[in-house]
Amino acid sequence: MRFFHQCLLLIFFSTGLFCASSHGQVLTGEDSLYAGLVAKEQSTVLSGYGEARYTLDTRRKNAEASLSRVVLFVGHKFNNKISLFTELELEDALVVGQQGDEAGIGKGGISMEQAFLKFNLTPTTYLVAGLFIPRLGIINENHLPTTFNGVDRPFVEQLIIPSTWREVGVGIYGGVRGIPGLNYSFSLTNGLNSGGFSNGSGIRDGRQLGSAATGLGLGASGSLLYYVDHFRFQVSGYIGGSTAVEKRVADSLQLNSGPFGNPVMLGEADGQYNNNGWSVKAIVTGINIPNAKNINLAYANNTPSGIYGGYAEAAYNLLYAKHGDAKTLALFGRYEYLDLNASIPKNALKNDANRQQYIVAGLTYKPIRGIAIKADYIQHITGEPNPALIITPFPQTVPYYTSNGFVNLGVAYNF
Numbered sequence: 001m002r003f004f005h006q007c008l009l010l011i012f013f014s015t016g017l018f019c020a021s022s023h024g025q026v027l028t029g030e031d032s033l034y035a036g037l038v039a040k041e042q043s044t045v046l047s048g049y050g051e052a053r054y055t056l057d058t059r060r061k062n063a064e065a066s067l068s069r070v071v072l073f074v075g076h077k078f079n080n081k082i083s084l085f086t087e088l089e090l091e092d093a094l095v096v097g098q099q100g101d102e103a104g105i106g107k108g109g110i111s112m113e114q115a116f117l118k119f120n121l122t123p124t125t126y127l128v129a130g131l132f133i134p135r136l137g138i139i140n141e142n143h144l145p146t147t148f149n150g151v152d153r154p155f156v157e158q159l160i161i162p163s164t165w166r167e168v169g170v171g172i173y174g175g176v177r178g179i180p181g182l183n184y185s186f187s188l189t190n191g192l193n194s195g196g197f198s199n200g201s202g203i204r205d206g207r208q209l210g211s212a213a214t215g216l217g218l219g220a221s222g223s224l225l226y227y228v229d230h231f232r233f234q235v236s237g238y239i240g241g242s243t244a245v246e247k248r249v250a251d252s253l254q255l256n257s258g259p260f261g262n263p264v265m266l267g268e269a270d271g272q273y274n275n276n277g278w279s280v281k282a283i284v285t286g287i288n289i290p291n292a293k294n295i296n297l298a299y300a301n302n303t304p305s306g307i308y309g310g311y312a313e314a315a316y317n318l319l320y321a322k323h324g325d326a327k328t329l330a331l332f333g334r335y336e337y338l339d340l341n342a343s344i345p346k347n348a349l350k351n352d353a354n355r356q357q358y359i360v361a362g363l364t365y366k367p368i369r370g371i372a373i374k375a376d377y378i379q380h381i382t383g384e385p386n387p388a389l390i391i392t393p394f395p396q397t398v399p400y401y402t403s404n405g406f407v408n409l410g411v412a413y414n415f
Helices: 002-017 029-034 247-252 292-299
Strands: 043-057 062-077 082-091 109-122 125-132 167-175 182-190 218-228 231-240 264-275 278-288 306-317 328-343 355-366 371-382 403-414
Touching: 029 043, 029 062, 029 082, 278 328
Parallel strands: none
Antiparallel strands: 043 062, 043 403, 062 082, 082 109, 109 125, 125 167, 167 182, 182 218, 218 231, 231 264, 264 278, 278 306, 306 328, 328 355, 355 371, 371 403
């Protein structure tokens, strides 16, 4: 019942503030290639994005500075029908063990964020094949740091919808003939690895991300996306297997095998509105893991059976009256609620610290397209942690604050 109350609050908040949608601007070389706006028969496109941040923890009196990510996009148009898209990402500046990291301070990683071929079937329909990002939620597919407010991506779309979530597979995207503005997508990818699930980060560490993904598991996702006037509405969902081991091992762990063994089901609905300097968005989402009990027996990772959450955000461009969309100083506020163990199987432990609220407010300044300077304050509120889950007892236990504030500064670019 609490879930529906939270949903109603989010819908009420977003509906009451819905006073601002553009269908999206082509801002990068990647966007131009994707939209078919590269004129030459054969052409190679360079593009990319990045962001750096500074965070002050007001309770622990500690700060952290990081080059969060730098992404280089290289694309190639073979002809009017076939194009290649690749993105190479470096996170947190330095990978442990690299030259110059004798002290082992590196926390970063290098990964492919996407590498796929796009085949244009008709002017409105195309196929993708390779490592790509399915259309789920608001941020997963459209995750450029200059496109969202706040230094952090919304926490609901990090901890429930584990953005940026990419896998190896095939997908089809298109528009519904006869209904202007209605688009669809369907994709089939490799599945998840339930050995990486946890009570605190959900399915995030169960993503295989195209890195020698194992098992017979498959993931099917689909979406309906509708543009009307200044609104953008979407519903999307995912169902996938999470037994990432061969059948012999699965049998010994008492896990179901097969393409959709130990399934994970995720669903979401979101809406956005942009007009006259106003921007408003809201999303509700949830995950169901019906075989969480068996996963816990196999991996003892305290996997929950149910997760849900949502957020609503409103922003206004203080410079809109003078500059329109050419220059932005957005004042924004966002409320997020999520419960990462909304329901648990009998062999799991409840942790009220996973019932979280985030109150975020700040400014986003865009002097030109492709550049964002950000500042925000986050109030993070949780329940009390379960002492049975504290491995290191007092006096070694690190203090836990059920209410904590963070000041964040960030810069971001895309081209």
